[in-house]
Amino acid sequence: MYQYDKYDEQMLDDRIAQFRDQTKRYIAGKLSDAEFLPLRLQNGLYIQRLAPMLRVAIPYGMLSSQQLRKLSFIANHFDKGYGHFTTRQNIQFNWPALEDIPDILESLAEVQMHAIQTSGNCIRNTTTDQFAGAAQHEIEDSRPYCEIIRQWSSFHPEFAYLPRKFKIAVCGTEIDQAATQVHDIGIYIVKGSDGEVGFRILAGGGLGRTPIIGKVIFEYIEKKHLLTALEAILRVYNQLGRRDNKYKARIKILIKETGLEKFKALVDQEWDKLKDGALTLTDKEIKRCSSYFIAPPYLAKENNPTQLTKPLQQNALFNSWYSQNVTNHKKIGYSIVTIALKETGVAPGDVTDRQLDYLADLADEFSFGEARVTHHQNIVLADVEQEQLYNLWNKLNKKSMASMNLNLLTDIICCPGGDFCALANAKSIPIAESIQRRFNTEEILKEIGEVRINISGCMNACGHHHVANIGILGVDKKGQEFFQISLGGSSKNNASLGKILGPAFSRREIPTVMEKIFDVYLDNRVDSEEFIDTYNRLGIEPFKNSVYAKSN
Numbered sequence: 001m002y003q004y005d006k007y008d009e010q011m012l013d014d015r016i017a018q019f020r021d022q023t024k025r026y027i028a029g030k031l032s033d034a035e036f037l038p039l040r041l042q043n044g045l046y047i048q049r050l051a052p053m054l055r056v057a058i059p060y061g062m063l064s065s066q067q068l069r070k071l072s073f074i075a076n077h078f079d080k081g082y083g084h085f086t087t088r089q090n091i092q093f094n095w096p097a098l099e100d101i102p103d104i105l106e107s108l109a110e111v112q113m114h115a116i117q118t119s120g121n122c123i124r125n126t127t128t129d130q131f132a133g134a135a136q137h138e139i140e141d142s143r144p145y146c147e148i149i150r151q152w153s154s155f156h157p158e159f160a161y162l163p164r165k166f167k168i169a170v171c172g173t174e175i176d177q178a179a180t181q182v183h184d185i186g187i188y189i190v191k192g193s194d195g196e197v198g199f200r201i202l203a204g205g206g207l208g209r210t211p212i213i214g215k216v217i218f219e220y221i222e223k224k225h226l227l228t229a230l231e232a233i234l235r236v237y238n239q240l241g242r243r244d245n246k247y248k249a250r251i252k253i254l255i256k257e258t259g260l261e262k263f264k265a266l267v268d269q270e271w272d273k274l275k276d277g278a279l280t281l282t283d284k285e286i287k288r289c290s291s292y293f294i295a296p297p298y299l300a301k302e303n304n305p306t307q308l309t310k311p312l313q314q315n316a317l318f319n320s321w322y323s324q325n326v327t328n329h330k331k332i333g334y335s336i337v338t339i340a341l342k343e344t345g346v347a348p349g350d351v352t353d354r355q356l357d358y359l360a361d362l363a364d365e366f367s368f369g370e371a372r373v374t375h376h377q378n379i380v381l382a383d384v385e386q387e388q389l390y391n392l393w394n395k396l397n398k399k400s401m402a403s404m405n406l407n408l409l410t411d412i413i414c415c416p417g418g419d420f421c422a423l424a425n426a427k428s429i430p431i432a433e434s435i436q437r438r439f440n441t442e443e444i445l446k447e448i449g450e451v452r453i454n455i456s457g458c459m460n461a462c463g464h465h466h467v468a469n470i471g472i473l474g475v476d477k478k479g480q481e482f483f484q485i486s487l488g489g490s491s492k493n494n495a496s497l498g499k500i501l502g503p504a505f506s507r508r509e510i511p512t513v514m515e516k517i518f519d520v521y522l523d524n525r526v527d528s529e530e531f532i533d534t535y536n537r538l539g540i541e542p543f544k545n546s547v548y549a550k551s552n
Helices: 008-028 033-041 065-078 096-111 145-155 223-240 251-258 262-276 283-293 306-314 316-325 352-367 386-398 429-438 441-446 506-522 531-538 539-549
Strands: 045-047 052-056 063-064 082-085 091-093 166-173 186-192 196-202 215-220 327-330 333-337 350-352 369-375 379-385 453-456 470-477 480-487
Touching: 008 096, 033 045, 052 096, 063 065, 065 082, 065 091, 065 096, 065 166, 065 369, 145 166, 145 223, 145 283, 186 223, 196 223, 196 283, 215 223, 215 262, 223 251, 223 262, 251 262, 306 316, 306 386, 316 327, 316 333, 316 386, 333 386, 350 352, 352 369, 352 379, 352 386, 379 386, 429 453, 429 480, 429 506, 470 506, 480 506, 506 531, 506 539, 531 539
Parallel strands: 166 186, 453 470
Antiparallel strands: 045 052, 052 091, 063 369, 082 091, 082 350, 186 196, 196 215, 327 333, 333 379, 369 379, 470 480
């Protein structure tokens, strides 16, 4: 993991002291709401429906055990005993007192964490694949480039007040798990025609009211040009992006209205001014950032040791968890473990202070003191010895943390919705729970197989419903909560946006609608075809006909 130097630490100390004074002046009535708004947003502080909400940055999803324990401390001392992992690999605290925020930020700084640029119209936390550095099929570790982007974008004076928030994702694995194509800028690590590793850069992706898949701006650039290319794209957006209408302020709208070819030409003009200039990455700088992500001290191991194969043969529950939650590692004798935090009756993404402490202990014991947050609001231990998997499972099982529903239909992405968010049209969490309770057996989950269900409480799409195989969107109909269903979305390599099924449903109807959708799938799938493949083959009509059929 990247370790802050004295300049990083001084920057955080100064920022906290500044915000402490700003908060005191606001509470004393010396700053108006309008004056305090941009100050609090750039320090991760929102005003939600019931209380302030603080969003804490977790750069590229990586956490040390020490940082996990600090998050537990904050949840216990400043919140109601829990936090909420987001789809951007961050964590939110939904109940802090305004006057405590500076103390929380000071506590975070003790473990090199902060909430800077987790909100506001600036470059947000850069995200990546949760298996980066450990994935079996990886072109190159994406984390050093995420860190380079983090350092370039933090407090960037030209991009502190963009037309709208700006999100960047980097993918270095063959299978995209970073939703790269629906970001303002999506970066793929690729090999050029000469075999050299570089980048393909997309721009203009995004969800919200106008969901769009990103378009290729640079088909291939050398590593050294990463920051100059990003700077060129941001400059064009900063100069031409709409500031008179927040619904048309994202870069996706600018590219759509300008036209892709013209936008690319404008970017090329800017890039010509920047290319080979001060922002050009040197081999030394790339090596410096890469040095923080060297492989941990792996031991010489063999694949499939007896300590793994014997329990797999003897314990059906362990076998089921292993087949669902364990992924191959690039290092012989090691595995990647994803801990699903989607127990029925618990809001997806929520994690308690005790769980955070326990995850820290598990990270220390099994994964070199490190854990990662996923886009699906789960936790990864990326470097577990295969001979320790049964031991790890037992410890998870004792704490009811050995859910074996990873990537199955109850592993739901869900925003906080109307229970917390002032922008939401409807409550998301009860919908997730109702689906989990209707499909509550391992037998039916395994029969249906891999499927992605995402729920958003409003059009801002924090739950990424547009790119779910089955998306659920909360809508308001004359003051009543209803839910719109879409089918066919995906955030993987062949990204796609879901199509709306038809008129919205009431909350109580959703579980039955889900049953009808899965009945069509099970009746029509070929061999072991996944839901998204069956949908792509059949189209939306069979699902629509079943869901809206009038009973005789």
